[in-house]
Amino acid sequence: MSITVTVDGVPVTVEEGATVADAATAAGAYVPTLCFHEDHPALGTCRVCAARLDGRVVAACSAEVHDGAEVEVAADDLATMRRQVVGLLFAEGNHVCPSCEKSGRCDLQAVAAETGMLTSEFPYRYPGRETDPGDARIWLARDRCILCQRCVDLVRDDEGRPVFTLTGRGPDTRVELDHATAAGLSDEQVAAAVDLCPVGAILRKGVGYDEPIGARRFDVASVRERALRGERR
Amino acid sequence: MDGPSTTFSASSTASPPTSPPTSLVAPRLLAVHGHDRSRLLDMLWELQRRHGHLPEAELAALADGLGTTLGDVRQTASFYHLFHLRPAGRHRLYLADTVLARMHGYDHVLAALERETGATLGGVDPTGTFGLFSTPCIGLSDQEPALLVDDLVFARLTPDRVADVIGRIRAGAAPREVANPDGIPTHLREYVDALVETNVRTHGPVFFRPRTDVAAVIREAVALPPEKLRERVSLSGLRGRGGAGFDTGLKWRLCATAPAETRYVVCNADEGEPGTFKDRVLLTRQPELAIAGMVLAAYAVGARHGILYLRGEYAYLRHYLAHQLHLMREQGLLGRDIGGRTGFDFDVRIQLGAGSYVCGEESALLESCEGKRGNPRLKPPFPAQVGFLGHPTIVDNVETFAVVTRVLEEGPEWFSRMGTEDSAGTRLLSVAGDCDLPGVHEVAWGTSLHDVLTLVDAPDAYAVQVSGPAGGCVSVARNGHRRLSYEDLGCNGAFTVFDSSRDLLEVAREHLRFFVGESCGICVPCRAGNPALLDLATRIGEGRADASDLAHVESWAALLRGTSRCGLGVSSSRPLTTTLSDFPELARAAAARSGEQGLLASFDEQAAVAAYGPAAERLVAAREEGAGS
Numbered sequence: 044m045s046i047t048v049t050v051d052g053v054p055v056t057v058e059e060g061a062t063v064a065d066a067a068t069a070a071g072a073y074v075p076t077l078c079f080h081e082d083h084p085a086l087g088t089c090r091v092c093a094a095r096l097d098g099r100v101v102a103a104c105s106a107e108v109h110d111g112a113e114v115e116v117a118a119d120d121l122a123t124m125r126r127q128v129v130g131l132l133f134a135e136g137n138h139v140c141p142s143c144e145k146s147g148r149c150d151l152q153a154v155a156a157e158t159g160m161l162t163s164e165f166p167y168r169y170p171g172r173e174t175d176p177g178d179a180r181i182w183l184a185r186d187r188c189i190l191c192q193r194c195v196d197l198v199r200d201d202e203g204r205p206v207f208t209l210t211g212r213g214p215d216t217r218v219e220l221d222h223a224t225a226a227g228l229s230d231e232q233v234a235a236a237v238d239l240c241p242v243g244a245i246l247r248k249g250v251g252y253d254e255p256i257g258a259r260r261f262d263v264a265s266v267r268e269r270a271l272r273g274e275r276r
Numbered sequence: 277m278d279g280p281s282t283t284f285s286a287s288s289t290a291s292p293p294t295s296p297p298t299s300l301v302a303p304r305l306l307a308v309h310g311h312d313r314s315r316l317l318d319m320l321w322e323l324q325r326r327h328g329h330l331p332e333a334e335l336a337a338l339a340d341g342l343g344t345t346l347g348d349v350r351q352t353a354s355f356y357h358l359f360h361l362r363p364a365g366r367h368r369l370y371l372a373d374t375v376l377a378r379m380h381g382y383d384h385v386l387a388a389l390e391r392e393t394g395a396t397l398g399g400v401d402p403t404g405t406f407g408l409f410s411t412p413c414i415g416l417s418d419q420e421p422a423l424l425v426d427d428l429v430f431a432r433l434t435p436d437r438v439a440d441v442i443g444r445i446r447a448g449a450a451p452r453e454v455a456n457p458d459g460i461p462t463h464l465r466e467y468v469d470a471l472v473e474t475n476v477r478t479h480g481p482v483f484f485r486p487r488t489d490v491a492a493v494i495r496e497a498v499a500l501p502p503e504k505l506r507e508r509v510s511l512s513g514l515r516g517r518g519g520a521g522f523d524t525g526l527k528w529r530l531c532a533t534a535p536a537e538t539r540y541v542v543c544n545a546d547e548g549e550p551g552t553f554k555d556r557v558l559l560t561r562q563p564e565l566a567i568a569g570m571v572l573a574a575y576a577v578g579a580r581h582g583i584l585y586l587r588g589e590y591a592y593l594r595h596y597l598a599h600q601l602h603l604m605r606e607q608g609l610l611g612r613d614i615g616g617r618t619g620f621d622f623d624v625r626i627q628l629g630a631g632s633y634v635c636g637e638e639s640a641l642l643e644s645c646e647g648k649r650g651n652p653r654l655k656p657p658f659p660a661q662v663g664f665l666g667h668p669t670i671v672d673n674v675e676t677f678a679v680v681t682r683v684l685e686e687g688p689e690w691f692s693r694m695g696t697e698d699s700a701g702t703r704l705l706s707v708a709g710d711c712d713l714p715g716v717h718e719v720a721w722g723t724s725l726h727d728v729l730t731l732v733d734a735p736d737a738y739a740v741q742v743s744g745p746a747g748g749c750v751s752v753a754r755n756g757h758r759r760l761s762y763e764d765l766g767c768n769g770a771f772t773v774f775d776s777s778r779d780l781l782e783v784a785r786e787h788l789r790f791f792v793g794e795s796c797g798i799c800v801p802c803r804a805g806n807p808a809l810l811d812l813a814t815r816i817g818e819g820r821a822d823a824s825d826l827a828h829v830e831s832w833a834a835l836l837r838g839t840s841r842c843g844l845g846v847s848s849s850r851p852l853t854t855t856l857s858d859f860p861e862l863a864r865a866a867a868a869r870s871g872e873q874g875l876l877a878s879f880d881e882q883a884a885v886a887a888y889g890p891a892a893e894r895l896v897a898a899r900e901e902g903a904g905s
């Protein structure tokens with residue numbers, strides 16, 4: 044069933060069950076996302092997709108609209124919040140884009156550019172984050188991990204067991220790789236995990252520059268253009 | 277929760293678990309718990325009781341038996357700060373580090389503990405006897421400083437008492453012999469009373485009255501059709517006592533009408549909000565009211581299983597509560613054909629938490645009950661629709677369930693006549709701090725702050741932390757006339773009084789520190805934003821804030837409030853924002869000092885100067901070494 048909502052005052056028609064992000068896309072309004080992946084249910088961890096639904100700030104990736112809903116995306120305070128969330132991610136990790144293999148195909152880098160996050164207003168914390176180089180095929184660079192939980196929730200071995208997990212909590216939360224389980228993944232599954240990670244935290248050992256600069260995901264079409272085409276991966 | 281491991285984890289995977297203990301306990305635990313993942317916390321507790329920590333070989337065996345990976349089991353274990361992945365001493369000591377403890381000699385008690393145990397805070401003494409840790413509020417605000425020792429607790433500590441207790445344990449006594457010298461059986465109320473005080477200060481219309489005949493209440497209630505029972509709860513106007521104030525009758529209806537075969541009833545006894553302890557007192561003095569409330573809920577929604585989620589810090593109540601469940605079973609009030617109603621079967625198990633404030637959030641609590649990390653779920657769907665293991669589940673606070681029993685005893689009108697229009701009835705307050713009558717008080721909703729302060733004998737009250745850190749710091753001078761109620765000043769039960777000698781900015785900072793440590797860490801604004809807010813609060817409190825810091829307070833608070841995934845991050849900025857807004861003199865002083873600041877806020881003059889000495893020494897030493905070679 045179709046319902047009608049307004050996005051920044053513009054009426055659009057969407058299917059029942061559509062999210063705020065879907066409505067925004069239908070109206071041509073860009074809402075950035077980081078943890079959301081089009082093939083999977085919303086994870087709701089990054090909170091970068093702040094929008095307003097009937098006057099309340101919500102995560103656009105997971106909040107559903109109803110008939111007659113009023114969605115706001117463009118308001119200055121919302122744009123500020125989205126930029127601030129990206130700023131927090133840069134401040135809490137160690138993101139050195141020029142030396143990162145994922146540059147040009149990294150969602151965080153692309154979303155930072157789209158939200159105007161040039162330097163974080165939050166003090167950079169320069170945490171000591173250990174790299175886990177010990178797996179045969181996967182290089183886990185925690186400096187760049189944004190704890191989106193895509194790998195944690197979505198990567199499974201053939202027996203359905205998790206491969207990536209978290210330990211700790213709060214600011215000490217970190218992602219872990221279960222090497223014994225990872226050893227059982229096929230090369231395709233490893234490649235899928237690398238591709239699933241929105242940043243350069245999960246990398247394939249022995250592979251570099253498999254996509255040349257200039258031909259990378261966001262070199263070809265910006266994260267905004269992709270999102271407005273409904274591509275969020 | 278242990279810190280990050282110091283080595284790359286490569287080696288731990290290829291090689292088999294290092295020197296497994298000769299006989300593993302895990303297989304037996306798995307058998308006892310039917311290889312049920314949702315009992316993982318119970319199994320971890322059992323392992324820790326046995327080994328003092330959680331050995332990797334045991335965790336690997338659990339993982340195997342549960343059909344998952346070691347990483348997955350560690351993912352759960354490492355979330356809870358009462359679990360230890362590395363050896364943590366034969367006895368684990370947790371000193372409650374709270375604002376109130378700090379007002380009552382925390383520093384001296386900590387110094388005595390370090391001296392007597394030989395352990396430094398966060399570590400284990402050289403003989404491996406004592407592990408000494410700090411922990412947030414353990415629900416004893418009216419008798420701090422307080423210390424957990426394994427499953428036991430010692431309250432009202434002084435350095436002398438510490439020397440005595442630790443001395444006797446050192447000399448070979450078991451902590452339980454020291455805490456309970458008369459050897460009272462652990463399932464008796466007298467045992468609980470021997471460990472802690474339950475200070476009930478008022479006997480209001482609802483609680484702590486002559487014993488309610490819960491058998492009669494249940495028998496009468498289950499003679500009604502379930503929807504009639506729900507209707508009576510709705511009529512009473514009862515709203516949840518855990519904080520959010522959701523309409524209890526409506527929650528029950530949502531659960532009862534959600535399409536499902538199986539439903540659950542969960543009692544939230546996590547009581548983690550610093551400053552609150554009324555659920556502990558209620559569970560000690562009138563556990564039958566809360567349990568009967570669960571039975572009534574089960575009947576009202578059609579549930580067969582219930583869980584009482586008891587915070588790990590209340591482990592010393594476990595046997596007592598289990599015995600209460602047993603007594604109810606004996607009376608036919610739990611089990612089969614309850615209250616004489618054929619086909620109404622319901623029973624309750626106790627789930628012990630393991631140290632995590634966010635597990636009081638209802639969906640995090642359900643994750644924890646399922647043997648996972650306490651990450652709050654995305655809502656909607658709400659637990660009443662999709663709850664424990666995906667089934668519609670009622671999660672209600674201890675006091676809420678207890679009130680339900682009284683409502684059905686006395687009638688909904690009796691209840692709704694008390695209180696105010698939108699806030700029916702009374703509420704229990706956990707009163708502590710600078711007052712002469714700390715303890716549990718029952719007041720009608722609508723009572724003003726001034727009147728509560730008179731009741732608890734706090735003539736010098738300057739500020740009240742209402743609802744704990746997640747609530748607000750309220751100025752008595754400015755807002756003493758405000759009334760506790762959902763319409764005016766909401767209250768989850770915590771009521772902590774400060775006189776004018778207290779440094780409220782220091783209090784705010786401690787509360788922010790609490791939120792930093794208790795964030796589950798899965799959403800960005802809370803995980804990364806709270807440390808930034810804590811830095812701000814620290815600079816403001818130390819008089820080092822500059823104008824940009826002060827400008828950031830509201831903006832960053834709005835970010836956390838608006839974008840956080842759960843109530844923790846939504847309210848974690850309140851210690852700072854409410855203190856500055858209700859005490860503008862503190863904000864003005866901070867602003868005035870910021871005007872004098874000629875330095876960048878991030879520049880810590882003290883630290884910079886302090887670093888000079890060692891740096892100079894190193895230089896001199898290096899030069900001498902160079903000259904010597």
Ligand SMILES: Cc1cc2nc3c(=O)[nH]c(=O)nc-3n(C[C@H](O)[C@H](O)[C@H](O)COP(=O)(O)O)c2cc1C
Nearest residue numbers: 516517518544546547548636637638672673676843
């Ligand atoms: C961070 C956080 C901690 C909470 N802790 C508790 C708690 O310890 N006890 C409690 O009853 N409710 C707690 N709540 C509220 C619960 O999520 C939930 O609203 C409550 O258990 C519902 O019961 P009620 O309707 O009877 O109040 C907490 C909420 C949040 C966001």
Ligand code: SF4
Nearest residue numbers: 188189191192194240
């Ligand atoms: S490793 Fe990548 S996919 Fe996994 S949590 Fe970190 S950023 Fe997300």
Ligand code: SF4
Nearest residue numbers: 796797799802842845
């Ligand atoms: S607000 Fe904090 S506690 Fe709640 S989900 Fe986010 S990180 Fe976890």
